[in-house]
Amino acid sequence: MKRMMRRLLPVLMAVVPLTVCAQKVYELKDASGRVQVNVSVNDKNVEYSVLHEGDVMIDHSPVSMKLTDGTAFGVNPKVRKVNRRSVNETIYPPVYKKKSIEDRFNELTIDFKGGYSLVFRAYEDGAAYRFVSSLKKPFMVESEQAVFCFPNDPKLFVASPKGRMNEGKKDPFYSSFQNTYVETALSAWDKEQIAFLPVLVEGKNQKKICITEADLLDYPGMYVKHGDSGFSLEGTFAAYPKKVVDEVRGLKGVVKSREPYIAKVEGATAFPWRVMVISKDDTELLCSDMVYKLATPAQFTDFSWIKPGKVAWDWWNDWNIYDVDFRAGINNETYKYYIDFASRFGIEYVILDEGWAVPGKADLFQVIPEIDLEELVSYAKSKHVDLILWAGYRAFEKDMDRVCKHYAAMGIKGFKIDFMDRDDQHVVEFNRKAAETGAKYKLLIDLHGTFKPTGLQRTYPNTINFEGVHGLEELKWAEPGTDQVVYDVTAPFIRMVAGPMDYTQGAMNNVIMKNFHAVYTEPMSQGTRCRQLALYTIFDSPINMLCDAPTNYMKEEECTKFIASIPTVWDQTLPISGKVAEYIVMARQKDGIWYVGGLTDWNARDVEVDLSFLGKGEFKAEIFKDGINADRVGKDYKREVIRVSADKKLKLHMAPGGGFVVKITSVEETSGVN
Incomplete structure (x- = not known):
């Protein structure tokens, strides 16, 4: 398992560990001081905790990794040396939702005897850690302990794989990863379930923690389940396939048996990052860059x-x-x-x-x-x-x-x-x-x-x-009660934190909930026409x-001309307002043209869009909004063109299951718009 490591200039700093009884506590803060990671190392194990502006987001949580030869990373640890570095650079992604990304973090690397390290990073919007092995010989990972402990019983948004039938029973590790979210208290979540990442956790003061992973190149993906004690989630992984049989016209491989380990490793490697994105306001999740920043750069x-x-x-x-x-x-x-x-x-x-x-x-x-x-x-x-x-x-x-x-x-x-x-x-x-x-x-x-x-x-x-992603294809065979509208205003705060979504929007047959039914050959969407248009911006x-x-x-x-004009990559992405599982308003800009999109759940909603992001000048806004009867006929919409400026606020109404989209261009560039 070979890993390309990021070339960054290290800034080495003296480390003065705080001694508490028989353990050493290493403190790491991001440049702003908002996020703090405490890493505790004692004679038995390694634990970490994460705070945001003093609020405990992740409480003392152990980390370890067990190899099949009996070696264990993070168990009976012996610190060999500790390094720190600070990085402040700009990434210019070739294909992304922004033209540039500010990559600023502080990093703590603890090298342990036994050929491994733990690396922690603190960003302004969260934290991450990973194991790094310096072992030179191949080995196999039997299990990894990735725990996320919470100070109280938090609310979760989780998507659990239904599991396809395999050998006469449902296999949770055989899944399309296309499930809707359940909103539940951790204590009330089915202890027999697992959830695929990302998952969203509500912490103190209604702050959110989006748990996911990054730089997964040659290691199994992580799920989470109930932890063994307290209020916690714990990582779990599919074991390495032993026997794979071709099924479904030979197009997919179904695992019939698995090995007693989760991964084969060639030697020195960096394992995936365990990521915790923290938001003070739900809208901060809509433009997170952490997964992208933690990934190995292109070579x-x-x-x-x-x-x-x-x-x-x-x-x-x-x-x-x-x-x-x-x-x-x-x-x-x-x-x-x-x-x-x-x-x-x-x-x-x-x-x-x-x-x-x-x-x-x-x-x-x-x-x-x-x-x-x-x-x-x-x-x-x-x-x-x-x-x-x-x-x-x-x-x-x-x-x-x-x-x-x-x-x-x-x-x-x-x-x-x-x-x-x-x-x-x-x-x-x-x-x-x-x-x-x-x-x-x-x-x-x-x-x-x-x-x-x-x-x-x-x-x-x-x-x-x-x-x-639970995309529009699911409506071709949806079971009664499937709620795509609420999913649409939930997934951007969770699944989209991980990266882009092949959702496949653009339905022209749009119906309200009571008129919806699954049709495979002439499918329809839930909600309004303008909702479908808005999805191209959201x-x-x-x-x-x-x-x-x-x-x-x-x-x-x-509508088709408008959809075809919407870019698929952007220079800027700007969240305006929103709340997970309720509504979203976002603005994006490409080549000087702004698009503003909005979605709501099944509640009609009036929103006010502050246009101060436009800057100086006069602009034309081409608006597609729900028609006056869109709550009865989903296809009903209205298009209008108005003048706007940065000192104005745009007031828009969304019907139940509705949305809107606005294209804003400077007057000089839109003389032909009518």
Whole structure:
């Protein structure tokens, strides 16, 4: 397990540990002094705690790691030396929600006898720690102790995997990571459940702690469960796969047995960061950069070929185009129609989802006779559109390098990879290898059917999006009671803290809750039309799907033109107001043009947007807002254009399940807007 370490200038400082009885306490604070980490080392173990402005967020929590040979990191620890450093630099990400990121932290590294270290970092908005091994020989990790203790019984927002059926029972480590959140007291949460990360915890003074992980490249992903004592959460991990069987037409690998350890390690390595993002106000979670900052930087510098953008997508709408003189389906005529649609509205990509390769073969070189890929690539190129191909993970894994080389040479621009449905070490390493191989052949990689992002998008910026989200596809088969509207105003405060979301918005058939029902072939969304438009501004998604049928979009040209104009990466991201599980208002800016989006739950809501972020000048605001009857007919909306300025406040009403989106441009640049 080889890890590329970040090159930063260390600032060594003298360490004066505070001696308390038989333990040493090392104190670490961020530059502002808001966040404080205390690391206690005694003869038995290592514990840490995290405070925010004096409030205890994480109480004394032990950390350790057990190897299969009996070695244990963090047990009976013997400190060898301690170093500190301070870092203050700027990151310029090639694909992100901001043009630049201020990376400022203080770091404490404790080296222990026995070939390992613990590294702690304190940021203004949280803390993180990781184990680092300096052992030179390969070893296996039996277990890791990652505990998060709380001073009282906190409220949680958790998403528990339902677990797919495996060998006659539900396997919690076999999951699509696409579940809604449960809001519960920790003490009331089912002790038999586990939750995938991120999870959100409410601390003192209604502050929030978002627990997740970063720089996960070749180690199993972490879940949390009830801790053994007190009010605590404890990490748990899928064991290393022993026997994997191909299922679902050979497209996914299902684990039938596992080893008595969680990870194989080649030797010296840095393990994933355990991350705690702390917010005083819920809106601070909407633009957190901590996961990105903690990830390993890219080792290549030419990002010019990485092109974010929109995608005309076929699968959600079940290829259901109409008013045409050919049979719609997985064939060249249908995809030329999609390409024509994309070209007309300036949409950069068309995806060919499942079905272009021969079903049941799991062989990406066997293309169905109805599809001529070379012809489609040529046709798309003539229309200034590029193509992306869907692939099942096992089919992609079988011959990854040859597949990428072949299709890159043909002119394909990327792969959407699906059905991983696990985050044990094997699949985590697969995701990294897919990203690496994609970069080798200058291909975009969209990791669908997988776990939350942990910073791979920094290490390989061509890894442009991730699913691991209860996206719009869930409404094709939703069970009664599924509440997508509340999920939409919850996930940005939790799942989006980890990174971008392949949610696949853009439905044109919009209904209120009582009229919603699951339809696989002609699906609909919950909530209003303007809600769907607003999602393009609220959600981070550098490669963003238009999920509905081109025919439907062309019948709604006003909305379609607006969606197509919205950027997918940004120069600035600015949270305006919001509360987890209730509502969100955000502003984003790209090339001097501002977009403001709002979402509400099932409660109608009036909001006031302070426009002081606009600066000097006079501006035109193009507004899409819920129509007066949107609480009865979800498609009802109103578009208007008004003059605004920085000293004004914009008042907007959202219907139940509604939203709004505003495009703000300087008057000089919008003389043609009407």
